[in-house]
Amino acid sequence: MTDSSQNDFIVVSNRLPVDRVIEPDGTAHWRRSPGGLVTALEPVMRASEGAWVGWAGKPDLELEPFTEDGIDLVPVPLSALEVERYYEGFSNDTLWPLYHDVIAAPSYHREWWEAYQVVNQRFADAAAEVAAPGATVWVQDYQLQLVPAMLRAQRPDLVIGFFNHIPFPPYGIFAQLPWRRQIVEGLLGADLIGFQRVADAGNFTRAVRRLYGPTTTKGTSIRVPSPDGGPERVAIAKAFPISIDVASFEELARRPETIERARQIREELGNPTTIMLGVDRLDYTKGIRHRLKAYGELLRDGDIDVGDAVLVQVASPSRERVAAYMQLRDEIELTVGRLNGTYSTISHNAIAYLHHGYPREEMAALYLAADIMLVTALRDGMNLVAKEYVACRHDDDGVLLLSEFAGAADELKNALLINPHDIDGLKESMVKALRMPKKERASRMRSLRRRVRENDVSSWSDSFLSTLRQSADAARSV
Numbered sequence: 001m002t003d004s005s006q007n008d009f010i011v012v013s014n015r016l017p018v019d020r021v022i023e024p025d026g027t028a029h030w031r032r033s034p035g036g037l038v039t040a041l042e043p044v045m046r047a048s049e050g051a052w053v054g055w056a057g058k059p060d061l062e063l064e065p066f067t068e069d070g071i072d073l074v075p076v077p078l079s080a081l082e083v084e085r086y087y088e089g090f091s092n093d094t095l096w097p098l099y100h101d102v103i104a105a106p107s108y109h110r111e112w113w114e115a116y117q118v119v120n121q122r123f124a125d126a127a128a129e130v131a132a133p134g135a136t137v138w139v140q141d142y143q144l145q146l147v148p149a150m151l152r153a154q155r156p157d158l159v160i161g162f163f164n165h166i167p168f169p170p171y172g173i174f175a176q177l178p179w180r181r182q183i184v185e186g187l188l189g190a191d192l193i194g195f196q197r198v199a200d201a202g203n204f205t206r207a208v209r210r211l212y213g214p215t216t217t218k219g220t221s222i223r224v225p226s227p228d229g230g231p232e233r234v235a236i237a238k239a240f241p242i243s244i245d246v247a248s249f250e251e252l253a254r255r256p257e258t259i260e261r262a263r264q265i266r267e268e269l270g271n272p273t274t275i276m277l278g279v280d281r282l283d284y285t286k287g288i289r290h291r292l293k294a295y296g297e298l299l300r301d302g303d304i305d306v307g308d309a310v311l312v313q314v315a316s317p318s319r320e321r322v323a324a325y326m327q328l329r330d331e332i333e334l335t336v337g338r339l340n341g342t343y344s345t346i347s348h349n350a351i352a353y354l355h356h357g358y359p360r361e362e363m364a365a366l367y368l369a370a371d372i373m374l375v376t377a378l379r380d381g382m383n384l385v386a387k388e389y390v391a392c393r394h395d396d397d398g399v400l401l402l403s404e405f406a407g408a409a410d411e412l413k414n415a416l417l418i419n420p421h422d423i424d425g426l427k428e429s430m431v432k433a434l435r436m437p438k439k440e441r442a443s444r445m446r447s448l449r450r451r452v453r454e455n456d457v458s459s460w461s462d463s464f465l466s467t468l469r470q471s472a473d474a475a476r477s478v
């Protein structure tokens with residue numbers, strides 16, 4: 001660990017980019033979690049004495065800062081009650097459903113909001129403590145929306161960026177939040193507030209106008225009043241669509257062992273003509289129920305035969321202590337059981353349902369094996385699965401069905417865009433994908449691949465950080 005007050009670049013996110021692994025002999029060590037964010041930020045971290053501030057993922061664990069794989073990590077402790085109220089409660093049962101168009105009903109509890117404020121202050125304090133004078137701090141996501149203003153209050157010298165990985169809802173929905181004003185004030189502590197889609201940035205600036213008056217915003221610029229009556233600042237709200245480490249997915253998918261594993265998967269599934277694939281955290285925003293409904297009707301109507309086609313659904317376990325997620329799991333597993341009971345044969349299953357997390361290597365093989373990728377989210381900030389599928393298809397084959405409610409639809413226009421609420425439309429697109437001639441598949445996939453290559457995760461972080469520097473310079477020269 002470097003001198004603890006000397007970090008020039010700091011990332012603050014709910015979770016540190018490492019997981020604690022306990023070996024069978026009881027020894028514990030840390031393993032880097034595979035997310036794209038770490039990959040994108042690693043070069044910046046190394047070039048500028050970087051540090052990462054976040055929770056280590058276990059409640060009631062007090063840890064000193066440590067270095068893992070060359071990254072300085074600053075753990076922020078959370079008690080079991082804070083995990084329940086700040087994380088499972090306010091973040092995942094208030095903000096998550098509210099920001100995803102109230103697909104599930106958000107719960108509003110004052111004690112959750114209390115915990116959210118206390119924990120956000122703790123993250124802000126931890127970042128303020130390790131930041132060198134004039135350092136750049138990049139705060140990530142909806143769990144930490146109060147951190148920018150809390151940080152600015154104690155360290156006005158810092159350059160502060162914020163990126164929201166999930167959608168920002170229209171004001172008519174956002175206005176439900178009893179603490180809507182405090183959340184907007186928290187975000188406005190940043191010099192640059194980044195969103196996935198242009199529409200999200202627009203929703204945010206409209207919320208600012210509703211709360212602060214119509215003259216506070218012009219284009220992407222927002223005039224932020226000073227809390228102590230001092231001079232105004234300017235903050236920028238703008239879209240920066242996130243991406244993946246395209247080259248590393250492609251490299252993985254080109255390995256002979258991945259290609260062989262993809263062949264094996266097809267064989268183990270009984271060599272069907274068509275493999276359809278869904279890969280999602282088991283979350284009600286992902287539209288898994290809508291997908292199953294459409295698939296079930298295609299089986300019922302005889303458009304799909306279990307001897308010819310199979311649906312592989314990876315539903316990785318997620319937020320298993322939140323009631324809405326427990327209920328969703330029950331509903332999905334009931335539906336899968338019914339469909340398999342009705343349509344499977346001794347030799348062929350209608351649906352291969354997998355409630356597991358898999359290593360990246362297996363994911364790449366699944367992407368390569370899948371003839372049709374189903375992304376049917378009801379609302380999704382971006383959806384990286386869609387981009388990973390495209391990155392893996394170096395054979396220029398495979399059809400991507402993509403919900404127009406996922407941020408990825410703004411870029412991946414050559415996918416088959418669908419409205420998951422329109423079950424007949426979804427079925428038609430699935431049949432179209434099943435029958436699509438090879439030539440059309442190849443030309444669509446080539447164009448999708450060009451698009452994904454143009455904006456990978458390092459162009460995303462470079463573009464955010466260079467706009468952040470410009471915004472901060474402009475704000476300081478006012």
Ligand code: GDG
Pocket residue numbers: 034165166242279280281314316356357358359360363380381382383384385386388
């Ligand atoms: C949020 C926003 C936005 C899933 N199962 C396994 C596995 N995954 C990986 C996927 C993908 C990631 O998890 C999921 O990313 P998504 O973008 O699809 O969705 P969220 O988790 O909801 O992410 C989203 C994202 O933040 C980034 O800004 O795009 O809109 O909701 O990378 O591959 N990975 C492995 N095994 C699994 O079983 N290895």
